[in-house]
Amino acid sequence: MKQQSYAKLLSNLEDMTKQYRLLLDCVRKEKDFLVQNQIEKLTLNNLVKEQLINKITDLDILRASFASELANLVGANAAEPRLIEIAQCMGGAEGDRLRTIHAALELLTKRLVEINKENAMYAETALSTVNSAMENIKDTITGPKTYQKKGTYQPGYDKSGHLVRKEA
Secondary structure (H helix, E strand, O other): OHHHHHHHHHHHHHHHHHHHHHHHHHHHHHHHHHHHOOHHHHHHHHHHHHHHHHHHHHHHHHHHHHHHHHHHHHOOOOOOOOHHHHHHHHOHHHHHHHHHHHHHHHHHHHHHHHHHHHHHHHHHHHHHHHHHHHHHHHHHHHOOOOOOOOOOOOOOOOOOOOOOOOOO
């Protein structure tokens, strides 16, 4: 029973690692598409990214149930199963394998967070540039919104003038 539960968890974790690697690749491509201003490819990449995130979410739900089941069998905290705690309770090669996968997943998530923050900065910069350009176009088309001082007082008109034509 313990080996079956371990095998299910291990398979799930390997699938998660694979999906996280694909997501990391997708986020790296997103960065390139943002820098190169390739909107169509960016849109397709975002669809793939959403699908990967959905797969990872589903796998994570399964991981939680598999980890809880295995934690219960090895004597770890089944209510809030931690992979490192399960690895310690299992020991040996199986525990080492779980620790290795845990380290790989942790490294992948850190890289994902870093690259995603960079992508967010690129996207915000691009949006602010577009907004500035749109504001400039709008200001050029509509002109100023307030009254301007166009007329000025010119001295000399208050003096008496001369008669140009005399008609009755």
